Amino acid sequence: MELRHLQHFVAVAEDQHFTRAAERLMVSQSGLSASIRALERELRAPLFVRTTRRVTLTEAGRALLGEAERILSQVRSAHEAVAAVQGVLRGTLSLGTEQCIAGVHVATLLAAFRRQHPDVEIRLRQAGSVALAEEVAAGRLDLAFAYRTQADNDQLRSVALAGEPPIVLCHPDHRLAAPGAAVTTEDLAGEVFVDFHPDWGPRRTTDAAFSAAGVRRTVALEVNDVHSLLDLVDENLGVAVVPRHFRHKRPSLTALPLKGAAGTAYETVALLPAEQATSPAARALVALLETGGLTPPWDDAEAA
Incomplete structure (x- = not known):
């Protein structure tokens, strides 16, 4: 063959x-x-x-x-590994990311990577975490920044980036909005929800939290980008349960801590293939991330 x-x-x-x-x-x-x-x-x-x-x-x-894609990915990794041993990182870095990932500022990270490795072609794809995990496992992506949606396995491993609690975003005129207030999952029963497509990591985490609490919720307004979600909440068309750092994107909205969702956290990770299948370019990007402190500005504020 x-x-x-x-x-x-x-x-x-x-x-x-x-x-x-x-x-x-x-x-x-x-x-x-x-x-x-x-x-x-x-x-x-x-x-x-x-x-x-x-x-x-x-x-x-x-x-x-699937097998053909994995074989071709391994062949490409072999070529890149030899080039790396010779002191030159070449080839292609195929990266996937979900929107608004905590723990990494993707644009800043890629700019720093390009300065260090100008001979590597960067390809970026944005999608939901479930699809990104499948792409990495199949060898179509070298790595992806995503929300944790499954445990590590023989084809996929993860490097932790950040973890955040959930908050509720609502219009200031909403019945639940009050300075310093907190709400429970029971308080939200019967509300109109704005949320992402089920392929998105935050949606899956939120669904699991409400299911565990025994509270039924219906997502009436389903979107595929963060700004559309914020716009709908800003027009008082519904409420959204999202990772905490989303509150920095629309300060006009009221952000309320969510109680009664014990153990719920939005965990962001770098998804990679098995160690032996990880490309030199992916290794270099993760090393840069771990040493460069290239995190979004809100991360430092949240940690303080």
Whole structure:
């Protein structure tokens, strides 16, 4: 099995189109088709269902895709490891992050990394923590900054960044808003909630806290970015239970401590593959994070 065959297969799977994949790979369409046919002959199974408009993976193709991505990621890591031994960090750093992660200022960290390692190409993807964990485990991302959503396993490990208690954000005219007040999960029963998509780490943590307290809640207003959530609360359309540092993003809102959610914490982590599969670029980024003190300005205020 040749690596170029796997590269061609992954490209077609991603684009779901032979012509687009051939253009991206800068190979002829006939050469790409021949490469896929050779791989199918070797595996003795069709990998794609071909139509006039697009191609889709067969069951065998879906089984191969994850393994092919991991193999290609390991090959890339091998090349980068050799370059690192020679004193030059090269290649690509593929990073994922959820929005508004406590414990790291991603833009500042990446700027510092680029100054130290200008020969490394940086690629950044923003998504929910569940999807990011899957991407790291599959080898599509070198690492990700996310909220903890699962325990470490053979394919995934984590480095702790920060932990925060929950707060309730509401409009100053809301019935619960009062200086120095605190609310319980029971106080919030029947409220209209604004929250993130279930793929987001904070949403999963909040859902688990209310479930553990035996309080039912319904998320009526579901968003995929922090500013939309804050805008909806700012218009008094609902309340939001979020990590504590979110209060710094909209000081006009009332922030109330949430009581009765014992043990609830929003934990942020750097997710990495198994030690032997971690790329030199990912190791360098984590080392920079651990020594550089590149944390958001609110972290120091919260810790004081």
